[in-house]
Amino acid sequence: MLLNFTQTGSGAHVILIHGLFGSLDNLNIVAKALAEHFTVTNVDLRNHGSSFHDAVMDYPTMASDVIALMDHLKIEQAHIVGHSMGGKVAMQMAMLAEQKVARLAILDIAPVAYHSRHDSIIAGLKAVADALAHKKIQNRNEADKIMAQYIEELGVRQFLLKSLAKNEQSELAWRFNLPAICENYSKITANINATHSCLCDTLFIKGNNSDYILPEHKDAITQCFSNAKAKVIHGAGHWLHAEKPQSVNRSIIDFLQL
Structure with a gap:
């Protein structure tokens, strides 16, 4: 591919x-x-x-x-x-x-x-993914409110939210493959x-x-x-x-x- x-x-x-x-x-x-x-x-x-x-x-x-x-x-x-x-x-x-x-x-x-630098970011991304799975949020503003509990910097949240978009099923989802990134995070920091x-x-x-x-x-x-x-x-x-x-x-x- x-x-x-x-x-x-x-x-x-x-x-x-x-x-x-x-x-x-x-x-x-x-x-x-x-x-x-x-x-x-x-x-x-x-x-x-x-x-x-x-x-x-x-x-x-x-x-x-x-x-x-x-x-x-x-x-x-x-x-x-x-x-x-x-x-x-x-x-x-x-x-x-x-x-x-x-x-x-x-x-x-x-x-x-490098040592882990993304613990709070990953926690925020997972929290949004969980809320999406349970249909608790419908837009980026609602996702941002969840992420703000984990990520203080507005600029970081805005950067991440660029990857929150409608998928082929017209459902809001992360464009990046969060499970694979989390599973391989130690290889990324290596x-x-x-x-x-x-x-x-x-x-x-x-x-x-x-x-x-x-x-x-x-x-x-x-x-x-x-x-x-x-x-x-x-x-x-x-x-x-x-x-x-x-x-x-x-x-x-x-x-x-x-």
Whole structure:
């Protein structure tokens, strides 16, 4: 099965990969800017957006999905841009098929294992799913009231609620495969399968208010990507591309056009 995708622009190929609980819509602001210079393929990862649902979900498998889409689209090589979980998928692609990767731009994630950061989010998502199953809510506003009991940040709730939509039965449901994500969560927070040091030019872009990339991660980064460099976006956190889109987009474009 192939991933759902959109394709815009013209020129050298760039593939965009979103993060956990997201969809290709999350990176549209990046896609629009890049499409002025490149052919941009924006993907929904498995168990997300409009892509297929499957019980298996780990980085080698998700990376292989994107590589299979490249093969289907006859893209021999592309720049890969990934945010958060999508950044790890991008890094895993370089480990599996380095010859297909021109340059890597990784948004606010490192090749390390992370502790659980989504306990309250998952609890809120499950509470909404339970309310939907018992037909206790009928719209996003009612879902938001439930989620607010678990997730304080309005922006996080608004991001998640973008994935609450009518399904084929015209019933409100999460577009992402919540059971599969929960079952595989330990594999999502785990590190990539780092088999060697990749030589492709790599840029790690960090929001200075985020703790996803820390000084102690430098060794892990350079061991996996010997030609890596870093860029810090000031005034931004983990959602740097949404908070500082012009700075992030310019950083990506300048790097890919070197």
